[in-house]
Amino acid sequence: MPEPDFIAGLANARRAADSLLVVGIDPDPARLPPVLAGRTDGLFEFCRAIVDATADLVCAFKPQIAYFAAERAEAELEALIDHIHARHPRVPVILDAKRGDIGSTSQQYAREAFERYRADAVTVNPYMGFDAVEPYLEYPGRGVFLLCRTSNPGAADLQNLACDGEALYERVARLACGKWNASGRLGLVVGATAPDELARVRALVGPMPLLVPGIGAQGGDVERTVRAGLSRPDDALLLNSSRAILYAGAGEDFAQAARRAAAATRDQINRAVARRSEND
Amino acid sequence: MPEPDFIAGLANARRAADSLLVVGIDPDPARLPPVLAGRTDGLFEFCRAIVDATADLVCAFKPQIAYFAAERAEAELEALIDHIHARHPRVPVILDAKRGDIGSTSQQYAREAFERYRADAVTVNPYMGFDAVEPYLEYPGRGVFLLCRTSNPGAADLQNLACDGEALYERVARLACGKWNASGRLGLVVGATAPDELARVRALVGPMPLLVPGIGAQGGDVERTVRAGLSRPDDALLLNSSRAILYAGAGEDFAQAARRAAAATRDQINRAVARRSEND
Numbered sequence: 001m002p003e004p005d006f007i008a009g010l011a012n013a014r015r016a017a018d019s020l021l022v023v024g025i026d027p028d029p030a031r032l033p034p035v036l037a038g039r040t041d042g043l044f045e046f047c048r049a050i051v052d053a054t055a056d057l058v059c060a061f062k063p064q065i066a067y068f069a070a071e072r073a074e075a076e077l078e079a080l081i082d083h084i085h086a087r088h089p090r091v092p093v094i095l096d097a098k099r100g101d102i103g104s105t106s107q108q109y110a111r112e113a114f115e116r117y118r119a120d121a122v123t124v125n126p127y128m129g130f131d132a133v134e135p136y137l138e139y140p141g142r143g144v145f146l147l148c149r150t151s152n153p154g155a156a157d158l159q160n161l162a163c164d165g166e167a168l169y170e171r172v173a174r175l176a177c178g179k180w181n182a183s184g185r186l187g188l189v190v191g192a193t194a195p196d197e198l199a200r201v202r203a204l205v206g207p208m209p210l211l212v213p214g215i216g217a218q219g220g221d222v223e224r225t226v227r228a229g230l231s232r233p234d235d236a237l238l239l240n241s242s243r244a245i246l247y248a249g250a251g252e253d254f255a256q257a258a259r260r261a262a263a264a265t266r267d268q269i270n271r272a273v274a275r276r277s278e279n280d
Numbered sequence: 281m282p283e284p285d286f287i288a289g290l291a292n293a294r295r296a297a298d299s300l301l302v303v304g305i306d307p308d309p310a311r312l313p314p315v316l317a318g319r320t321d322g323l324f325e326f327c328r329a330i331v332d333a334t335a336d337l338v339c340a341f342k343p344q345i346a347y348f349a350a351e352r353a354e355a356e357l358e359a360l361i362d363h364i365h366a367r368h369p370r371v372p373v374i375l376d377a378k379r380g381d382i383g384s385t386s387q388q389y390a391r392e393a394f395e396r397y398r399a400d401a402v403t404v405n406p407y408m409g410f411d412a413v414e415p416y417l418e419y420p421g422r423g424v425f426l427l428c429r430t431s432n433p434g435a436a437d438l439q440n441l442a443c444d445g446e447a448l449y450e451r452v453a454r455l456a457c458g459k460w461n462a463s464g465r466l467g468l469v470v471g472a473t474a475p476d477e478l479a480r481v482r483a484l485v486g487p488m489p490l491l492v493p494g495i496g497a498q499g500g501d502v503e504r505t506v507r508a509g510l511s512r513p514d515d516a517l518l519l520n521s522s523r524a525i526l527y528a529g530a531g532e533d534f535a536q537a538a539r540r541a542a543a544a545t546r547d548q549i550n551r552a553v554a555r556r557s558e559n560d
Contacts (some may be wrong), residue, residue: 026385064381064385066379066385066388067388069389069392069396070395070396072354074349074352098381098405099378100378100405102431102493102498106346108344108349109346116350125380125405127438127439128427128435128438150382150409152412153383154408157406158407158408162443163442168443171438
C-alpha cells in the first residue's frame with residue numbers, strides 16, 4: 001500500500017466534494033450555541049457536529065490548535081481528528097499551529113502534529129529558516145504550509161519589506177517552490193485580504209497548494225481571490241472560512257446553519273471558478 | 281500591591297542569584313536518567329529535580345513547550361510552573377513557545393501562556409507583524425521576547441536578508457525598541473552563535489532584555505557572547521543553556537550534576553562580565 005500522500009489526498013478530496021472550501025475549526029467557548037454551553041463535552045460536540053454537517057462540502061478541515069490549548073482541550077482535539085479520519089477518511093486535516101523552532105525542537109513539534117494529532121499537514125512559520133521546517137518534511141507524505149503573506153492587518157510590517165529587490169513574502173515563495181521543496185509537499189499560506197500579493201505568489205510558484213484564509217469574517221472577496229489564486233485549472237487552491245461558517249447560527253440547528261453557510265460558500269467559490277475559466 | 285512586572289522581576293532575580301544564566305527546560309524522554317525512565321511521573325520529577333537544584337543559580341527558567349506537547353504532558357508543564365512559582369517565587373518563568381498568529385488567535389495563545397501556564401513572559405515569532413504580538417502585551421506586567429536573530433544554522437535564510445538597507449533582524453530590533461514597545465515589556469531573542477549580530481542588536485536597542493540561547497550544546501562562546509551582549513552593566517542579558525545542564529549527568533545524582541554544571545556556567549559568565557568591565 002502506498003504511503004498516504006497529502007498532495008494527492010487533497011486533489012482527491014477536491015474532486016470528490018467539487019470544492020475548494022476549507023472549514024477552519026476555531027471553537028471559541030464564548031460563542032458556543034446555548035444548547036451546548038455549560039456541557040463538559042460542549043466544545044467537542046460543537047466541533048463534531050460542524051464536521052459531520054460539512055464534511056461532504058470541503059476539501060479539508062483546518063483545526064486551529066490555539067483555541068483548544070487555551071481551554072486545556074488537547075484531548076478533545078485528538079478525539080476530533082480521530083473522528084474525522086474514522087468517519088470522513090477522504091478529508092485531509094491541516095493542523096493550524098504556525099510553529100517554528102530550532103531543529104531539535106521542531107522535531108518535537110512534528111511529533112506533536114503528526115504522531116499525537118495525526119494531522120495530514122501543518123502550518124509552519126518560516127522566519128527561522130529551512131532547518132526549522134525540515135523535521136516536518138521527514139514524515140513521509142505529510143504536507144507543510146509555510147506562512148508567506150498572511151491575512152492580518154500587520155502582515156505587511158515585515159512580509160512586504162523590500163529584501164534584495166523583492167518583497168520578503170516573494171522570497172519565501174521562491175524558496176518554498178525552489179530549493180526548499182525537494183519533497184514536493186510544501187504549500188504556502190497567503191491571505192485573501194491581499195489579492196495582489198496572492199496573484200504575485202501564484203505567478204511565482206505555479207500549481208503548488210496555496211492555503212488562503214481571510215474570506216468570510218476577515219472580509220476577503222471570493223471573486224477577487226479566485227481570480228488571483230487560480231491561474232490554471234490544476235492550481236491547488238484552498239479557501240478557508242472559519243467564523244462565518246462555525247457561527248452561522250446560534251440555535252439548536254447550528255450545525256445545519258453551518259452546512260448552509262458552507263454550501264453557499266462552496267457554490268460561490270465554484271461560480272467564481274467557472275467565470276474565471278470562461279474568461280480565459 | 282503593584283502588578284507583577286516582568287522587567288523588574290528579572291532584574292531582582294539577576295541580583296539575588298548574581299546570575300545571567302537561564303536554565304532551559306527541554307525534557308527529552310529519550311534522555312531521562314535511568315533512575316526515572318519508565319516512571320509515569322518521570323518527566324515531571326526530572327524537571328522538578330533540576331529546578332530545585334538550580335533555582336538559586338539562575339535569573340529565569342525557560343521551559344520549552346514542544347517537549348511537553350509531544351508527550352501529552354501539558355498537565356506536567358502546568359504543575360512544573362506552579363511548582364516554580366510556589367517554591368522559587370523570585371525566579372521568573374519564560375515560556376518558550378514561539379507562537380504568532382492573527383489577533384483573535386493570538387488572544388487564545390496569550391490565554392494559554394499567561395492564564396493556563398501562568399508564565400511571566402513568552403517567546404513570540406514576529407513574522408506576522410505587530411498585531412500578532414499585541415494580545416500578549418495586553419496582560420499587565422507580562423513580558424514578550426520576539427525572535428530577532430535565532431541560534432540555528434538556517435537563521436540567516438531570512439533574518440540576514442538585506443531589507444531596505446538593513447538586515448531583516450535589524451529591522452525587527454528597531455521595531456521592537458521603537459514603536460512596538462510602548463509597553464516597555466518587549467525583549468528579543470538573539471543567538472549566541474551569531475556574536476556579530478548580537479553586538480549589532482545591542483547597539484540598536486540599548487538596555488532592553490536580550491534572551492540569548494546557544495551557549496552550551498549549540499556551541500556559542502560565553503566570552504564572545506558577553507562581550508557582544510553587554511555593552512553597559514545595566515544591559516539586561518539572559519544567557520540560556522538547556523541540554524548542557526539538563527543532561528550533565530545520567531546517574532542517580534543527575535540533579536546535583538546539573539547544579540554543578542549550572543554553577544560552573546554562571547561563574548564562567550560572571551568572570552566574562554568582570555573582564556568585560558575591566559576592559560571598559
